[in-house]
Amino acid sequence: xxxxxxVVSSDLKQLASDVLSKALxxxxxxxxxxVYEGDxxxxxxxxxxxxxxxxxxxxxxxxxxxxxxxxxxRTASTSSSDFSSESIARLVEGAIxxxxxxxxxxxxxxxxxxxxxxLDGDLHLYFDDVNDMPxxxxxxxxxxxxxxxxxxxTRIQNSRGGDFDTATSHKIMMNSRGFVGxxxxxxxxxxxxxxxxxxxxxxxxxxxxxxxxxxxxLEDPEEIGRxxxxxxxxxxxxxxxKTQKAPVVFSAEMAQSIIGxxxxxxxxxxxxxxxxxxxxMLGERVAGENITVVDDGTLVFDNIGGFGTRPxxxxxLPTRRTVLVEHGILKNYVMNTYTARKxxxxxxxxxxxxxxxxxxxxxxxxxxxxxxxxxxxxxxxIKDGLYVTETMGHGINLVTGDYSQGASGMWIENGELAYPxxxxxxxxxxxxxxxxxxxxGNDLVFRGASAAPTIRVEGMTIAGS
Numbered sequence: 300x301x302x303x304x305x306v307v308s309s310d311l312k313q314l315a316s317d318v319l320s321k322a323l324x325x326x327x328x329x330x331x332x333x334v335y336e337g338d339x340x341x342x343x344x345x346x347x348x349x350x351x352x353x354x355x356x357x358x359x360x361x362x363x364x365x366x367x368x369x370x371x372x373r374t375a376s377t378s379s380s381d382f383s384s385e386s387i388a389r390l391v392e393g394a395i396x397x398x399x400x401x402x403x404x405x406x407x408x409x410x411x412x413x414x415x416x417x418l419d420g421d422l423h424l425y426f427d428d429v430n431d432m433p434x435x436x437x438x439x440x441x442x443x444x445x446x447x448x449x450x451x452x453t454r455i456q457n458s459r460g461g462d463f464d465t466a467t468s469h470k471i472m473m474n475s476r477g478f479v480g481x482x483x484x485x486x487x488x489x490x491x492x493x494x495x496x497x498x499x500x501x502x503x504x505x506x507x508x509x510x511x512x513x514x515x516x517l518e519d520p521e522e523i524g525r526x527x528x529x530x531x532x533x534x535x536x537x538x539x540x541k542t543q544k545a546p547v548v549f550s551a552e553m554a555q556s557i558i559g560x561x562x563x564x565x566x567x568x569x570x571x572x573x574x575x576x577x578x579x580m581l582g583e584r585v586a587g588e589n590i591t592v593v594d595d596g597t598l599v600f601d602n603i604g605g606f607g608t609r610p611x612x613x614x615x616l617p618t619r620r621t622v623l624v625e626h627g628i629l630k631n632y633v634m635n636t637y638t639a640r641k642x643x644x645x646x647x648x649x650x651x652x653x654x655x656x657x658x659x660x661x662x663x664x665x666x667x668x669x670x671x672x673x674x675x676x677x678x679x680x681i682k683d684g685l686y687v688t689e690t691m692g693h694g695i696n697l698v699t700g701d702y703s704q705g706a707s708g709m710w711i712e713n714g715e716l717a718y719p720x721x722x723x724x725x726x727x728x729x730x731x732x733x734x735x736x737x738x739x740g741n742d743l744v745f746r747g748a749s750a751a752p753t754i755r756v757e758g759m760t761i762a763g764s
Contacts, residue, residue: 311336312481314382315473318362321391323475327364327398328372329409330475331614333654334360337468340434344441345460346449352438358382361654364394371403378654406640407657410614414636414646415478417611418597418618424604425483426513429465432487437463440489440520447524448493454535455528459492459504478615484604485512491524495531503534510746512603530688533709537719539763540710546684547725547759548677548711551742553687554751558667560729561592562749564697565623565631566660567638576700576730577629586627586733589670594633595620596648596663600745607664607748613652618663621647627734635660667751670739674753677738679714685761686711687725700729724762732756 315332322330336358343351361378375397379390445461464487471481488510496502507527509518549557569575577585586592596618598605612618614636622630634642635650635658651661678686687708694703707721740753 311469311471312473312479314360314387315471318360318387318391319473319475321387322362322364322394325391325395326366327395327475328367329365331363331409332360332473333652334358334471335468335654337466338430340437340465341462342434342438342441342464343460343462344438344445345458347442347446349438350460352434354434359654360387360390362390362394363657364398365408366395366398368403371405372407373398373401373403374407374657375401376655376657406637408636409474409476410616410636410646412476415476415615416617417480417615422482422597422604422608422610423599423602424512424608425467425485426515427485428514429485429487429512430467432465432514437465440517441491443520444489444491444524444527445493447521448491448528448531449524451493451525451528452495452532454495454497454532455493456496457494459494461489461491461524463487463489472611472615474615480611480615482610484609487511487514487517489517489520489523491527493524493528493531495528495535497535501535501537503531503537505530505534508746512606516603533716534707534719534721537707537721539722540685540720540761541764542760542762544758544760546681546737546755546757547761548674548681548684548686548753548755550674550686550688550708551740551744551751551753553690554667554754555747555749556690557732557754557756558592558751559665559749560695560697561586561623561733562594562633562662562665564700564729565629565633567632567634567642567644568660569697570632571638571641575697577632580629581632583629584627584734585629585730586624587736588627589739590624590627590733590736591622591668592624592666593620593622593668594647594649594663594665598664605664605745605748607662609663612646612648613650613658613661614646616646616648616650619648621649633660633662662748664745665749666743666745667739667754669741669743669752671741672738674740674742677740677753677755678711678716680738681711681755682713684711685709685720685723685725686716690725694726695729700731702727702729702732720763722763726760726762727756727758732759
């Protein structure tokens with residue numbers, strides 16, 4: 300860490316310490332302070348010209364206080380972007396005042412002192428080169444990406460633009476039970492969304508992107524542009540298909556959302572509210588034997604931390620690896636301290652917290668373990684079916700498992716991608732879908748905090764013409 304960064308860290312820690320001290324003096328039984336500081340840059344290039352350019356910095360402090368009341372606690376939180384003494388005083392006063400009028404809750408409170416901790420060593424979450432890259436170079440990458448997409452085919456005459464974004468953040472957490480933790484994170488990425496038009500005037504768009512924690516891991520702008528163009532062109536001439544039952548292959552990007560519903564269904568908040576089809580299913584079969592789903596907040600790839608990696612969770616507990624589903628058996632729910640107390644269990648280190656409000660439950664690096672088949676092999680085994688590349692809508696009921704979403708993609712005939720399809724709906728029930736995943740691809744790639752390889756689901760309903 301540079302000397303200037305060390306000074307900033309020291310100042311932010313002192314601020315967190317002062318906020319905690321003032322809260323305890325004002326009557327809080329326990330308190331927790333979070334201080335955040337971040338910088339963002341965003342550039343959008345449209346048809347070669349810079350259309351928008353934004354650069355901003357932000358900082359804020361959040362406070363959560365607890366007031367003991369016999370066998371329960373009252374809690375409240377406040378936040379502010381003003382670090383002045385007057386603002387901090389109002390922050391503390393507001394939190395204490397709110398806590399006094401909230402309802403008592405026997406499950407509220409900080410974790411026990413022995414539960415706190417954080418991962419040792421450098422998780423490689425922050426890289427200086429993200430901020431060191433000159434703005435002109437960032438803009439040029441966005442311009443090159445869009446130009447490559449536009450030059451790929453004469454049917455591409457327009458785009459929604461090419462962009463380049465960077466972000467860095469610094470977070471410090473401190474509480475009255477002795478926990479002190481901090482980490483910095485960096486991000487950079489670029490994308491392009493070309494628009495193609497066929498001879499009949501029909502228009503389609505798609506996109507592609509590259510992102511990383513360090514500029515050294517960004518992919519070639521021209522290749523990203525060409526891939527975005529290929530993805531856009533293959534959608535031209537899309538049509539409907541007849542309503543039928545058939546195998547559905549979800550591309551890796553789409554499989555990610557299907558598997559993501561496992562995290563939502565295993566969320567401790569949904570479980571204790573009995574609002575999930577996984578309620579009461581711990582230790583039971585919920586998917587096929589080929590399904591193993593993991594949440595891991597500790598991953599480091601080639602000295603680069605994962606997008607969901609962090610040394611501690613939103614309550615100061617060390618992040619960890621949790622297997623949710625192992626060979627089809629539901630092994631764990633994901634919980635923060637509050638939901639764990641509700642369920643008489645232990646937190647899995649999945650607390651997720653902003654500056655204000657109580658902690659929620661969030662994923663680390665969440666993924667379906669890869670299989671051995673290539674996407675081409677999975678498609679090649681299908682006589683008639685659908686390859687999904689986009690879904691629309693929010694037709695998922697986690698209580699019943701019912702699934703229904705608008706979709707578009709490619710129709711499969713005799714093991715080949717034959718023609719594009721759109722204006723269709725795919726439907727099923729997640730309880731059946733997870734048991735009917737007949738094939739899993741070997742193409743697991745993390746482009747975000749969650750990932751999944753290509754999957755094939757048997758017997759879904761495709762509603763079309």
